[in-house]
Amino acid sequence: xxxxxxxxxxxxxxxxxxxxxxxxxxxxxxxxxxxxxxxxxxxxxxxxxxxxxxxxxxxxxxxxxxxxxxxxxxxxxxxxxxxxxxxxxxxxxxxxxxxxxxxxxxxxxxxxxxxxxxxxxxxxxxxxxxxxxxxxxxxxxxxxxxxxxxxxxxxxxx
Numbered sequence: 044x045x046x047x048x049x050x051x052x053x054x055x056x057x058x059x060x061x062x063x064x065x066x067x068x069x070x071x072x073x074x075x076x077x078x079x080x081x082x083x084x085x086x087x088x089x090x091x092x093x094x095x096x097x098x099x100x101x102x103x104x105x106x107x108x109x110x111x112x113x114x115x116x117x118x119x120x121x122x123x124x125x126x127x128x129x130x131x132x133x134x135x136x137x138x139x140x141x142x143x144x145x146x147x148x149x150x151x152x153x154x155x156x157x158x159x160x161x162x163x164x165x166x167x168x169x170x171x172x173x174x175x176x177x178x179x180x181x182x183x184x185x186x187x188x189x190x191x192x193x194x195x196x197x198x199x200x201x
Contacts, residue, residue: 130182160175
């Protein structure tokens with residue numbers, strides 16, 4: 044990992060040297076020395092720019108690393124479970140420090156998009172199904188009949 048204190052110290056040193064050389068150039072009468080110090084000053088400026096870009100890149104990489112570590116910590120709260128025969132979702136593992144209820148996350152969103160999207164349980168006359176409001180995935184549970192009565196007299200017999 045890049046040592047930010049060393050980079051900052053180097054940048055400060057370059058800035059001080061740059062100011063010193065600018066002041067010194069105005070006082071020097073010898074043209075040859077003035078040209079050499081001017082060339083040195085011209086070399087310092089790109090170094091400053093490069094150090095600043097390295098600092099920005101380092102901050103961006105540290106942010107990405109933090110986000111990956113946070114996501115990894117978040118994924119440890121869930122385990123892949125078979126929600127319906129052959130269909131999987133991520134089930135919340137209860138924690139004594141958290142009062143969140145048991146819930147399931149869409150495996151598509153969790154795996155591919157790195158997003159937590161809670162599956163919404165719904166029922167209709169055909170049974171229970173789970174829907175992801177983020178990607179639109181539907182998981183039908185044909186083994187879990189609806190919990191309400193279906194009037195059979197309105198269903199035509201074939």
